Amino acid sequence: xxxxxxxxxxxxxxxxxxxxxxxxxxxxxxxxxxxxxxxxxxxxxxxxxxxxxxxxxxxxxxxxxxxxxxxxxxxxxxxxxxxxxxxxxxxxxxxxxxxxxxxxxxxxxxxxxxxxxxxxxxxxxxxxxxxxxxxxxxxxxxxxxxxxxxxxxxxxxxxxxxxxxxxxxxxxxxxxxxxxxxxxxxxxxxxxxxxxxxxxxxxxxxxxxxxxxxxxxxxxxxxxxxxxxxxxxxxxxxxxxxxxxxxxxxxxxxxxxxxxxxxxxxxxxxxxxxxxxxxxxxxxxxxxxxxxxxxxxxxxxxxxxxxxxxxxxxxxxxxxxxxxxxxxxxxxxxxxxxxxxxxxxxxxxxxxxxxxxxxxxxxxxxxxxxxxxxxxxxxxxxxxxxxxxxxxxxxxxxxxxxxxxxxxxxxxxxxxxxxxxxxxxxxxxxxxxxxxxxxxxxxxxxxxxxxxxxxxxxxxxxxxxxxxxxxxxxxxxxxxxxxxxxxxxxxxxxxxxxxxxxxxxxxxxxxxxxxxxxxxxxxxxxxxxx
Numbered sequence: 001x002x003x004x005x006x007x008x009x010x011x012x013x014x015x016x017x018x019x020x021x022x023x024x025x026x027x028x029x030x031x032x033x034x035x036x037x038x039x040x041x042x043x044x045x046x047x048x049x050x051x052x053x054x055x056x057x058x059x060x061x062x063x064x065x066x067x068x069x070x071x072x073x074x075x076x077x078x079x080x081x082x083x084x085x086x087x088x089x090x091x092x093x094x095x096x097x098x099x100x101x102x103x104x105x106x107x108x109x110x111x112x113x114x115x116x117x118x119x120x121x122x123x124x125x126x127x128x129x130x131x132x133x134x135x136x137x138x139x140x141x142x143x144x145x146x147x148x149x150x151x152x153x154x155x156x157x158x159x160x161x162x163x164x165x166x167x168x169x170x171x172x173x174x175x176x177x178x179x180x181x182x183x184x185x186x187x188x189x190x191x192x193x194x195x196x197x198x199x200x201x202x203x204x205x206x207x208x209x210x211x212x213x214x215x216x217x218x219x220x221x222x223x224x225x226x227x228x229x230x231x232x233x234x235x236x237x238x239x240x241x242x243x244x245x246x247x248x249x250x251x252x253x254x255x256x257x258x259x260x261x262x263x264x265x266x267x268x269x270x271x272x273x274x275x276x277x278x279x280x281x282x283x284x285x286x287x288x289x290x291x292x293x294x295x296x297x298x299x300x301x302x303x304x305x306x307x308x309x310x311x312x313x314x315x316x317x318x319x320x321x322x323x324x325x326x327x328x329x330x331x332x333x334x335x336x337x338x339x340x341x342x343x344x345x346x347x348x349x350x351x352x353x354x355x356x357x358x359x360x361x362x363x364x365x366x367x368x369x370x371x372x373x374x375x376x377x378x379x380x381x382x383x384x385x386x387x388x389x390x391x392x393x394x395x396x397x398x399x400x401x402x403x404x405x406x407x408x409x410x411x412x413x414x415x416x417x418x419x420x421x422x423x424x425x426x427x428x429x430x431x432x433x434x435x436x437x438x439x440x441x442x443x444x445x446x447x448x449x450x451x452x453x454x455x456x457x458x459x460x461x462x463x464x465x466x467x468x469x470x471x472x473x474x475x476x477x478x479x480x481x482x483x484x485x486x487x488x489x490x491x492x493x494x495x496x497x498x499x500x501x502x503x504x505x506x507x508x509x510x511x512x513x514x515x516x517x518x519x520x521x522x523x524x525x526x527x528x529x530x
Contacts, residue, residue, distance in 0.1 A: 002189060007138040009192055010145055010202070014128070014135045021132050025118055025256040034067035036260045038103070039093070040250070042074045043085035047092040047316040048309060049370070050295050054263040055098050056333050057292070060358040061261060062101070071103030072253060073112070073122040076243050086112055086122075092316050096326045118257045123249050130244045133252050133282060134204055134237055142281045143237055145202040146184045147195040181205075181234050201240035208232045210277060218272065221261070221290040221360050231273035247274050255284040266291040290360065293367035295336075307370050323398050323437035327352075328379035335378060336370075338362040349385070376435040384430040388422035391434070395421075398437040406441050409448035420444050446528035454530045456522070464513060467496050468522045493519045 028036060037058035041051060062069035071093075073086050090106055102116025114121050137143035185207065195202065210230030218226045237248040244252075254262060269291050279286045295307040307314055319329050334341045334353045339362050341353075348355070383391065392414060399407030410417045421444075424431035433443050441450060456465055471492045480488070490500035498514040499505035505515040524530070 001141070003139050003141045005189060006144075006192060007135045009189070009196060010138060010204070011131055011135040014131050016128075016132050018133055018136050021129055021256065025258075028068065028258040030068070031066045033065055034260075035061045035065045036068045036070075036258045037062045037263060038070050038072050038254075038257065038259055039098070039100075040072040040074050040253075041089055042077065042080070043082060043089065044077070044080045045082050045085055045309070047089045049307065049314050049316060050265070051089075052093075052096060052098070052316060052329075052333060053292060053295070053337070054265075055093060056330070057263050057290070057337065057358075057363075058261075059098055059100075060354075061263075061360070063099075063354075064358060067260070068101045068258075069099070070116065070118070070257065071100045071105075071121065072257070073104045073124075074246065074249065075122055075124045076246070076249060078124075078243075095320070096316070097330055123244070123253065126249075126253070127242060127244075129256070130238070130249060130252055131242070134244075134248070137206070137237070137281060138204070140281075141207065143204050143206050144185060144187060144234075145192065145195075145204055147187075147192075147200045147202045148240070149200055185234070203236050203240050204238040205234040206237055206274075206278065206281065208234050208277065210273070216273075216276065218276070220269075221288055222293075222363055222365050223266070223269075223291055224365065228273045228276065231277045233274070235274055247271065247278060251275060251278045251282060251284065254287055255279075255282070259287050261288045261290060263290045263292065266293055292363070293365060295370050296367050297370045304369070320398075321402060323402070323439070324375070324379060324435075325383065325394060325437070328375070328382045331382060332375045332378045334358075335374070336368040339364065379435045380432040383434045384425070384432045388418045388425055391421045391425075392418045395437045395440045399440070402438075403441065406445065406448070406450055409450065413448070416447070420447055442530060446530065454525060456525055460514065460518065460522075464496055464498075465522050468492050468498075468519050469526055471495060472523060489519055489523070490516055 030036070039051075039055040039058055041047070059069045061067070071090070075081055075086065086104070087106060087110075090104065090112070093100075100115075102118065102121075103114070104112050104121040105115045107113035112122065120126050134143065138145075184205070208231055210232045212229045212232050214230045215227040216230060218228045220226055235247060236245050238244055250262075253259075272289065272291075276286060296304045297307045299305050309315070319326075331345075331353045334356060338356070338358060340359075341356055344356055345351075345353075386394075392410070396407060396410040396414070396417070399410055401407070424433075434440060456462075472489065475488045475491070477484075493500045493514075493516045496519075497512060498516065498519055499509075499512040500516050502515060502517065505512055509515075
């Protein structure tokens with residue numbers, strides 16, 4: 001087989017060489033030990049909570065080491081792409097403080113543009129680059145075309161694009177699939193010319209040289225030492241429309257963009273053998289891989305399940321709607337990523353999470369458990385340390401978007417709002433009333449005469465409630481201190497036959513119509529509506 005002729009037939013318009021491309025992507029000039037990481041999502045929907053994991057890890061590793069963290073949009077599957085998803089994920093990540101040094105950004109015109117010299121950062125704009133390296137693989141006898149008629153191609157396209165040739169099928173010598181692949185490897189130049197003349201499309205497959213009975217040692221930075229069976233599957237590099245698969249595109253891009261560490265979910269571990277082979281074939285240095293464990297949740301029966309896209313809390317937009325401050329979500333993620341984060345935070349309560357020395361070795365290889373209760377605890381602690389001015393600003397911004405009527409009250413009375421949030425704030429033991437901004441309305445909405453839903457419990461005689469309120473109003477003096485005020489409440493309790501001492505009430509509850517706590521509740525509902 002004349003491989004150079006084959007390459008020229010398949011890629012007649014490709015005139016550049018890999019060396020030409022390499023010259024456009026010079027090695028990065030960074031300090032020794034600096035890491036180059038990336039977040040490379042597909043724009044197929046909302047940003048998943050699990051997506052904030054690799055982006056946080058990538059950002060911390062790069063910036064702690066004096067390296068570079070960039071955003072690459074992997075938009076090679078046009079059929080699954082959702083309009084506006086790429087812009088949405090950029091805005092969402094920015095909302096949660098994920099800062100990229102370069103990559104795809106939103107320009108002044110609202111469209112995605114490139115920041116940095118290693119672009120384009122959208123894979124759909126890098127087609128000619130992939131074809132240069134694909135042609136080189138064909139020239140070296142490491143890849144070959146598989147032609148199909150348009151009718152056959154239509155039938156293939158009707159199948160779920162996520163479905164791939166499974167390794168178990170490939171390993172069965174008698175399978176029709178293997179026979180077809182072995183035959184496809186033997187294609188001749190004349191057959192190539194005939195297919196091209198007929199206009200038949202082709203996919204480009206890697207010519208695998210692996211033996212699945214042999215295993216190669218590999219060290220994953222999270223999973224540790226592994227043994228990977230060699231790849232013997234002729235997997236697809238270029239689809240029939242010339243668009244690369246994830247396998248091929250990520251290898252070329254990670255090399256040219258100087259990626260040192262690839263952070264991705266453990267579901268990609270079965271593909272690792274393919275990527276090891278592909279980097280070897282291309283002559284690229286293999287980056288270090290970190291396969292992070294899946295995020296789990298507890299179902300209604302207490303069993304661990306993968307956090308799916310349908311679960312509450314999976315969509316990062318849920319957190320904005322529910323009123324979680326971005327800093328609270330980010331700090332919660334740190335508690336999941338590093339087992340020693342909480343200990344560090346107790347010793348450094350006033351420092352932001354970005355000063356925490358993130359350590360790969362402290363990451364769990366078995367997965368972490370998503371827990372709203374833990375998130376709320378983290379959130380309460382963080383909000384309790386915010387200034388009244390910070391809380392006022394963030395609550396107002398959230399309410400104007402999600403509860404406009406309440407937001408208008410806050411926006412029209414900023415000084416008053418700040419004074420309310422200043423109550424019990426500061427000191428060694430600040431109040432921890434708020435886990436989300438949505439908690440603010442039930443907490444302090446009565447100051448603005450917002451509608452409240454609570455009513456008096458049915459077990460109390462309405463005449464008792466009315467009498468208690470009337471007697472307290474008659475005795476009320478704004479100059480009273482806390483002790484004088486409470487003594488008057490106790491007097492009201494005694495006058496209507498309620499116990500003014502909780503110990504006495506607990507000792508003999510049948511001797512009283514109620515207790516001092518009940519009278520306090522009557523007043524609370526009357527004044528606050530809750």
